[in-house]
Amino acid sequence: MNQYEDDPTIADHAELWRRIPPQWFVLDRNLGSMRPTSQAFQDHPNGTPMSVLLADVVRESGRGTTAALVGHKGFALAAITAGLCRQCSQKVARDPKPDEPAHGVVVGKKSDAVRRRLAREAQWVVPPG
Amino acid sequence: MHDRRYRTWNAPGTIVGGQGGAALLEGLTERDWGESCASSVQAEDSLLTGKRPSPQLRIELRIEEPRWLRPTVQRMEQLLALPRNWDSYGALPVTVVSVQMALNALMMVMESRSPAPTVVPTVEGGVQLEWHQNDIDLEVEVKPEGQILMSRQGGLLPEASEVGLAHDCNILIQTIRHL
Numbered sequence: 001m002n003q004y005e006d007d008p009t010i011a012d013h014a015e016l017w018r019r020i021p022p023q024w025f026v027l028d029r030n031l032g033s034m035r036p037t038s039q040a041f042q043d044h045p046n047g048t049p050m051s052v053l054l055a056d057v058v059r060e061s062g063r064g065t066t067a068a069l070v071g072h073k074g075f076a077l078a079a080i081t082a083g084l085c086r087q088c089s090q091k092v093a094r095d096p097k098p099d100e101p102a103h104g105v106v107v108g109k110k111s112d113a114v115r116r117r118l119a120r121e122a123q124w125v126v127p128p129g
Numbered sequence: 130m131h132d133r134r135y136r137t138w139n140a141p142g143t144i145v146g147g148q149g150g151a152a153l154l155e156g157l158t159e160r161d162w163g164e165s166c167a168s169s170v171q172a173e174d175s176l177l178t179g180k181r182p183s184p185q186l187r188i189e190l191r192i193e194e195p196r197w198l199r200p201t202v203q204r205m206e207q208l209l210a211l212p213r214n215w216d217s218y219g220a221l222p223v224t225v226v227s228v229q230m231a232l233n234a235l236m237m238v239m240e241s242r243s244p245a246p247t248v249v250p251t252v253e254g255g256v257q258l259e260w261h262q263n264d265i266d267l268e269v270e271v272k273p274e275g276q277i278l279m280s281r282q283g284g285l286l287p288e289a290s291e292v293g294l295a296h297d298c299n300i301l302i303q304t305i306r307h308l
Contacts, residue, residue, distance in 0.1 A: 021216050023208065026247050029262040030283065037249045037259060038268060045221050045252045072217055112268065112280045112291050 004049065004107045006091035012083030015055035016092065016104065017068055017125060020076045025128050028120075036078050036122055038115035041106075049105040054094065055079065055125075057102035065126050077126035080118050088114045186228070197245035201235065204248045211250060221254035221273070230275040231256050234294065238302045260308050267304050269294075279304075 024040045027033075043050050053068050069075050082092040090108035097103045108114075186202055186209075208223045215222075231248070235258070246258035246269075254273035261267075265284035270291075271277050277294040281304050294301060 019217050023211070023215065023250050026249065026259055026261065028266075030264055030266065031261070037247075037257065039249055039251050039257050039270075040216075042252050044219050045254070046219065051218055075217070112270075112278075116266065116268070116280070116282065 004091055004093040004095070004105060006086070006107075007093045010054065010082045010092050010094070010104070012081060012086065014082045014092075015079040015125075016052035016082060016085065016106065017055050017058070017065070018050075018052050018078050018080070018122075019068060019072055020078050020128075021072070022074045022076075022128065025076070026119075031120070034128055036076075036119050038112065038119040040078070041080075041115045041118040041122075042110055049107040050110070051095075052080075052104045052106055053100070053102045054104045055102075057094075057104075061101065069126060074129065075126075076124060076128045078122040079125045080122050084118065084121055088117055090114070186232075188232075193241060195239060195241040195243070197235070197239060197243055200245050201248060202232070205231070205256065208248065208250045208256060215250070216252060218252070220250065220252040223250050223256060224254045224273045226275045227255040227271045227273050230277060231258060231269075231271045234258075234269065234271070234277055234298070234301070238298050238305055240305075243305050244308050260305070263308050265304065265307055267308065269301065 018036075018040065020036045020040050024037045025034050026037045028035050041050060058064070058067060065077055068077050085092050085106050085108075088108070090106050090110075093105050093107060095103050095105045110118075186206055188198075188202060205228045209225065209228060211220075211223055213222055214220060235246070244260060244262065246260055249257050249259065251257055251270065251273075255271050257271070258269040259267065263284065265286070266282045268280045269277060270280075278291045279289060279294055279301050280291055281289045284307055286304060286307060289300060292300060
């Protein structure tokens with residue numbers, strides 16, 4: 001994890017997209033709406049940081065939200081901001097992949113409180129179908 | 130005290146990692162689970178063979194069926210069928226042990242009219258039980274190997290974060306009563 005530093009070129013208002021499978025949709029009666037579970041904002045089980053897509057980079061490449069969900073039927077797409085992640089003591093970094101130049105990571109310990117906050121403040125970009 | 134009718138949960142199933150006849154929350158004695166009520170859960174897990182057939186949980190009750198039980202078990206069966214990478218980010222399959230322990234815990238702490246939890250899988254292969262109502266956010270995470278942690282926020286109860294339930298479920302029982 002130490003290889004990643006927070007990238008100041010990613011603005012606080014920058015959107016970070018995360019695919020949400022249907023198993024992670026939760027009806028929150030306190031909020032009166034469906035939202036992702038806190039488990040949707042967890043690091044990879046092999047210990048690598050949580051993957052996201054940098055929305056600006058996706059759009060710069062002429063793609064849209066549907067590009068993030070190709071091949072993932074039934075999935076929704078949620079957005080959190082880089083600023084929210086930083087408020088939760090997370091680093092936000094670019095991590096382009098050969099097949100996905102918009103790939104990024106959110107680095108840091110994701111306690112239950114952190115995960116809950118990310119889940120509660122996430123916004124649907126593509127809501128559950 | 131909560132309704133003790135639902136505290137017995139004997140599990141003679143073929144559970145990978147189970148305890149051969151009884152799946153108990155760590156720290157509880159046989160006596161804690163009572164003797165008058167025979168409930169059981171059986172499940173086949175083929176993780177060792179690499180296969181992932183349709184799972185089936187077999188539950189035997191000698192008590193009135195709690196209203197939360199059936200939807201919860203059906204949901205857990207669905208989660209047991211998830212393949213590796215079900216989240217597209219590399220998540221692991223849900224373990225039978227985590228499902229069994231989640232059901233064990235629910236049978237201990239829920240009353241017949243308690244609201245059913247939402248059950249979600251975790252990336253590590255566990256399950257999480259969630260309630261978000263009555264101004265309370267309650268999450269109970271069951272790790273793949275069966276460890277249980279509880280977090281709650283909101284309502285009139287003090288905040289709790291990742292509290293282990295190995296030795297005392299009262300905090301969970303009290304919280305569920307407030308839902």
